[in-house]
Every structure is written in C-alpha cells, then in structure tokens.
Amino acid sequence: MRILMPCAAFPPFIDGGGPISALLLATLLKDEGHEVRVVHVSDEEKFEVYKGIPVHRIETLNLYWNYYEPRPKWQKIAWHLLENGNPRAYRVMQREIRDFNPDIVLTDSIENINVTTWAAAKSQGVPVAHTIRSAFLLTWKGVLQKGGKPLDRPTFSDRVTSMGKRFFSRYVDVAIGESNDIIQRHLAAGYFPNAVPMRIPGAIPERVAKGSRTYPADRAFRIGFIGVHTAFKGIDVLGKAADLFPEESPVEFWIAGTGRDEFAEKARALFPQDRTKFLGWTKPEEFFPQIDLLAFPTVGREAFGRVAVEAFAHSVPVVGSDLGGISETVVPETNGLLVPPNDAKKLMDALHRIAADPTYYTSLSQGAFDSAEDYLAPTIAATYTRTLLEAVEKHNTPAEAA
Numbered sequence: 001m002r003i004l005m006p007c008a009a010f011p012p013f014i015d016g017g018g019p020i021s022a023l024l025l026a027t028l029l030k031d032e033g034h035e036v037r038v039v040h041v042s043d044e045e046k047f048e049v050y051k052g053i054p055v056h057r058i059e060t061l062n063l064y065w066n067y068y069e070p071r072p073k074w075q076k077i078a079w080h081l082l083e084n085g086n087p088r089a090y091r092v093m094q095r096e097i098r099d100f101n102p103d104i105v106l107t108d109s110i111e112n113i114n115v116t117t118w119a120a121a122k123s124q125g126v127p128v129a130h131t132i133r134s135a136f137l138l139t140w141k142g143v144l145q146k147g148g149k150p151l152d153r154p155t156f157s158d159r160v161t162s163m164g165k166r167f168f169s170r171y172v173d174v175a176i177g178e179s180n181d182i183i184q185r186h187l188a189a190g191y192f193p194n195a196v197p198m199r200i201p202g203a204i205p206e207r208v209a210k211g212s213r214t215y216p217a218d219r220a221f222r223i224g225f226i227g228v229h230t231a232f233k234g235i236d237v238l239g240k241a242a243d244l245f246p247e248e249s250p251v252e253f254w255i256a257g258t259g260r261d262e263f264a265e266k267a268r269a270l271f272p273q274d275r276t277k278f279l280g281w282t283k284p285e286e287f288f289p290q291i292d293l294l295a296f297p298t299v300g301r302e303a304f305g306r307v308a309v310e311a312f313a314h315s316v317p318v319v320g321s322d323l324g325g326i327s328e329t330v331v332p333e334t335n336g337l338l339v340p341p342n343d344a345k346k347l348m349d350a351l352h353r354i355a356a357d358p359t360y361y362t363s364l365s366q367g368a369f370d371s372a373e374d375y376l377a378p379t380i381a382a383t384y385t386r387t388l389l390e391a392v393e394k395h396n397t398p399a400e401a402a
Contacts, residue, residue: 008109084164089114178304179325203380224291229259234297239270240344
C-alpha cells in the first residue's frame with residue numbers, strides 16, 4: 001500500500017513519546033513493504049529522508065506549530081480555534097494527497113496537521129485511519145483533568161471548544177487507539193461515529209533482556225521513574241511515597257527526566273535526598289538497565305503509557321496507577337502491581353512489597369519479560385497492515401460492486 005502519514009510531530013523534534021511512536025510506526029509499515037511518506041509541520045519546508053523514511057516537512061499551517069513555547073493569550077485562543085477547522089490546512093493537505101496519491105491516509109495524532117486533513121482525504125476519495133495518542137480531540141487542554149484530578153468525560157467547556165474536531169471526525173474510517181480506554185472515551189463523547197474502532201498497542205523494537213532479572217544482592221534496590229516532571233505524571237506522589245519508606249529499607253530512587261518550573265522543583269525536594277539520584281534527561285535504553293523496578297504514578301489517564309512496555313522489554317516490573325492505558329498494560333501479580341492514583345501510602349506499600357521480597361520480584365520480572373512479547377514490532381506491524389488493508393478494501397468494495 002501507499003500510505004500517507006500526516007503527523008502532529010516527527011523526529012528530530014521530540015516533545016515526548018508521540019514523535020518517537022510516529023517514527024516507530026512509520027518504520028514498521030515501511031518494513032512491512034508499504035510505501036510510506038510522512039508529512040508534518042516544521043520551521044521550514046523541505047523534503048528529506050529521515051532514518052529511511054521519506055518526510056515532507058511543511059511550514060506551519062496554524063499561527064505557530066511549537067505550542068510548548070510561551071505565546072500571548074490571543075495567539076493561543078486563535079490557535080485553538082483554527083485547530084477546530086483550518087481552511088488553509090485543508091487546501092495544503094489536499095495538495096499533499098494529490099501529490100502522493102496514497103491508498104490510505106493514516107494520521108498520527110492531529111495537532112498542527114489539523115482535523116481538516118480527514119475531510120481533504122475524503123474529498124480526494126481516499127479512506128482515512130487515525131491513531132489516537134492523547135486527549136487533544138476531547139479537550140483544548142490536552143488532558144482530561146480538573147483541579148488536578150482526572151475526569152471520565154469532557155466538561156461542557158471542553159465540548160463547546162472542540163465542536164469542530166468532533167464534526168470532522170465523521171470522515172475517519174478507522175479509529176485506532178493504543179488502549180481501549182482512549183477509544184471508548186472518544187466514542188462516548190460522540191467522536192468517530194462512522195469509524196471502526198480498533199485497539200493496537202504501541203510497539204517496542206525488540207526485547208532487550210534475555211530473561212528475568214536477578215534480585216540485587218550487592219547494592220541497594222533501585223526504584224526508577226522516567227518522564228517529564230509534571231503533576232500529570234505524578235512525580236510528586238512518588239516523592240511523597242519515597243519519603244514514607246522505612247529508613248532501614250535498602251532502596252534508592254533513580255529519577256530520570258526534566259522539569260524546570262516551580263512544581264518540578266518542589267516535587268524533587270520531596271524525595272529523601274540521601275538516597276535519590278536525579279539523572280536529568282536520559283535515554284530509555286540507558287536508564288532501564290540501571291534500575292530494578294519502575295514506578296509509573298500518573299494521576300492522569302495515559303492513552304497508552306509507552307514507558308511501561310519499554311520497561312517490560314528490559315524485564316523490569318512496573319507499579320502503575322490503576323487508570324487509563326496503564327491499567328490495560330500492567331497485569332497485577334504478573335508483571336507488576338496497580339495502585340489507586342494520587343495515593344502515596346498505597347504506592348509506597350506496593351513498591352516496598354516488591355523491593356522486600358526477592359522471590360516475588362523475580363517472578364514479576366519474568367512476567368514483565370513474557371509480557372514484552374505482545375508488543376514486539378512484527379506483531380504490531382502485522383496488525384496495522386491487516387487493519388489498513390481492510391479499510392482500503394471496504395472503501396473500494398462499493399465501486400467494484402457497481
């Protein structure tokens with residue numbers, strides 16, 4: 001198949017797991033034998049081949065594309081309004097579709113590239129699949145939270161300010177989510193009324209470990225965290241849990257990732273400084289071999305939570321929050337434990353239970369190793385191929401029948 005893949009972001013621009021997931025997906029599809037072209041917005045327009053993937057980087061279709069930089073309030077309001085339906089994006093994406101002539105358009109997130117891409121594809125007679133990686137379609141905030149607490153559904157304000165996104169979602173033929181939770185939240189809110197829902201979890205390139213971990217006998221047990229230091233990720237909850245650990249417990253906390261605001265500084269100060277190591281930004285492949293157990297205390301609903309399956313690839317068990325995609329990835333008593341979100345005491349209890357029992361730890365490590373097999377690239381790639389082919393065949397059937 002010829003697959004045009006418009007992305008919200010793509011490496012080398014990295015703002016989290018999204019661009020990495022997009023690159024991995026494009027690579028999987030290319031390795032399956034498909035002809036893939038990525039389109040995404042950037043500072044300048046240029047064609048290039050990035051790690052074997054043809055990429056067309058186009059200048060921003062909105063007022064700006066890097067929404068992580070500070071902007072005047074009026075620009076933010078205008079940006080969000082245009083994300084509900086941008087005429088310029090519609091015309092540009094029509095041009096991109098005509099130029100590549102794909103069998104299917106597969107959008108990977110939709111920020112910046114715009115929801116009108118779906119309508120542009122339909123206007124060219126091309127079927128559409130969309131991979132949901134966040135709650136951006138549901139809320140302008142990007143995460144479903146109010147007062148720091150997760151929400152099950154969008155607020156009235158969210159629904160009003162996302163009407164255009166919901167309207168254009170009718171042009172999507174297949175709605176792909178990395179978890180059932182993220183799919184069902186969109187369907188319940190009226191999105192993708194004409195789409196076939198399909199859960200396809202994120203992939204890992206390989207299973208790095210060769211078997212289960214051995215409980216450390218000559219050093220402290222290392223509990224790790226990797227991610228941005230935000231309230232959403234629950235790093236403050238982990239800091240409070242770490243402070244509750246018995247002093248005699250031989251554990252250390254290895255904290256990777258960054259955060260430069262006041263919240264991040266206060267959260268880091270919660271950790272017992274004498275047994276906490278702050279690593280800064282660290283590559284996952286360098287981080288996981290150094291830790292024994294991953295803490296994933298998010299207080300918001302993760303669409304998937306890639307870091308958990310990356311941990312499994314290294315035979316590292318996970319203690320995560322019992323909500324969102326994490327609750328579908330972590331299987332209690334098999335590859336880790338689940339705890340209520342925002343509960344430092346129960347988080348500490350779960351972490352301590354594993355850290356204090358070598359036999360139990362080894363069992364969970366084996367479970368993590370076994371679980372990684374479900375997320376290996378060939379399995380996920382084959383599922384994507386089958387799903388996209390079915391969408392193309394379904395789209396072409398009426399014309400052939402006529």
